[in-house]
Amino acid sequence: MNRWIMAAAFAVLGSSSALADTTVRWLHITSVPEELALLEGAARTYESMNPGVTIETQFLENEAFKAKLTTLLQSPDAPDIFFSWGGGVLTEQAAAGVLRPIEDVVSQQTKDAIGTAGISAFSRDGHLYGIARDVGEVVLWYNKALFEKAGVDAASMSDWDGFVAGIEKFKAAGITPIAIGGKDKWPAHFWWAKMVVRLAGEEAFDKAASGEASFTDAPFVAAAQYLYDLGQIQPFQQGFEAATYNDASGMFGDGNAAMHLMGDWDYTVMKDSSADKKGFPDEDLGILPFPTVPGGLGDPTDTLGGLSGWLFSKNASDEAVKFMEWYNTDVALQQKFAEGAYYIPIAAGAADTMENPFKKQVAENINKAHWHALFFDQALGPDVGGVFNDMSAELAAGTISAEDAAAELQAAAEDAR
């Protein structure tokens, strides 16, 4: 009998001490070993600075994360903090009430450090739901050695006609002009999206996305037509429709394709996916300005890319929010991520010590941008964004006309409302 009383007493003691402690569950999608070590290290540092707080990290692989998150957020096991690309998915989560609004907890200091772009990307209907972590941009990577070999002057490709003429030169020289991961479809969406950014601009895109205007309007169809026409001159590698993003990235990294339209993260991936894990030397790597087209409504400084961060589930504690404020605005910590070229931190001053010239250029582009357009497949949400990806892949393959692709997109947008 005594034993039972003892056990009960211990149970009471145990639970009361558990009340004083807070456990924060943090779900991330980082798999790069060195980056992961930084992240885990940060959690331990925060624990030692804040006794009573335990940070429990959880990992899900990219695709598994997307597939499981919906169910996870509605279960009692929901993580307190989880990764987000923002966009339409965030809108749906906020509307469903599975997120915790954090504007009352977040300090003005944090808001200043993150900046207006980061704050507005994670705000919905007057509430702040997340803390931004990083920015990224889709750029046209090119291989200088192959340009030289084919006798193509990079400057001559600054407008669309020059770009097309350059592609023909590469083909004549027997070099694949552009690598693309057609199987994954989202790499193809960059081409149509970049054109929409150029031809339609921020206002027209926002109107079409919100239903005030239509995706079948002239600039969207014209943008689709550019991708269709590009596909018709066959600039992509043979069998591109079966190639994944990593296949295309490796092909570019191996020096087997002259250009690759991809996010700045590809800097590390192209090396990692190449046959020798090193890729070609940095002095041969360059970023080509995306070719200009006549008559665009977009601002020439506009960029396309990401602005990701962390969201908080409905039952997240204040501690979780405070931890993330520290994590994302501690300049010394975020500088380490920047120096490793894992991502470009959004926090003021964190990207200053970044030495990688490509990342520096991207950070500068985004800073100067009038409109930093979020990846369209994220901005439009999983359903309409998915159709945007499908249609982009079909346009590149020439299996749908520009008008029909725009009509399919508009139908999906109307259906989603």
Add this chain to the structure above:
Amino acid sequence: MAAFRRRFGDPKSLAAVAILVTPALVLFVIFVLWPLFNAFLFSFYKWNGYGPLEQLVGVDNYADVVDHRAFPLALRNTVIIAIASLLIQLPLALWVALALYQKAWFVSIFRTIFFLPYMLGEVAAGLIWKFVYDGNYGLLPVVGDALHTDMPFLLADRFWVIPAIILVIVWKYFGFHMMIYIAGLQSIPNEVIEAARLDGVSKWKIMWFVKIPMLRSSIVISVFFAIVGSLQLFDIILPLTGGGPGNASHTLVSFLYYFGILRMKIGFGGAMSVILFVLCVGVTIIYRRLLFARADA
């Protein structure tokens, strides 16, 4: 009471039955019937997976499925794969089974080799064959070089992608059907075959008129597995092609996964799964009527 006994057996054994059946029944209800009912319910709603079901849309989801660009292709591919399984895979399995059903040490080595692909996970098999077919770094271009011809990029070709998938399916599953036939062949009494042989019946005729007719129930089972397996084909498609190029290699289930689940259109996915369920049940009922009944007789 006597009537009850005749129908249901001893009440005491009924208790035993209840105890033994309950766990399985509970699992069946939780993991089969309940999701089935839910899918049916979801299929009449527009729902992204968050919050309560609110937007009742009637049969809109069903219309959306049937009108979808990729649906006719997915249906066509599923039918082609089912027919190819029946016409290529099963005769091959039968042929190999006839060659390998006798007991001998070298025979069991071959049997194991042919059965190995079946034991391999579907995703692993898909990834292996993706490598084999890869036009740049795969096995196929190596073979092409040896033959001094250019091999096509099979998985990027709207025509060749289906034959390429069929080859993987045949490679993966014919060993399973072979085993069913071997078991069937081994259960044929030796006396029957010996009697035929003593009567001077040729080997061919023994095969056609003795062995294959006596295999009837094995064939009925294997045809059933082949059809239902084709209707549910999914996990090989995912790593191999992801439904591409374009939508050229979607099956009904990969269509359901890509355009329903991944797009968070749960109602759309529900409608597709109800259609698939009706198809499977329909095929099963028709098949039972046509064949199982006669097999029993």
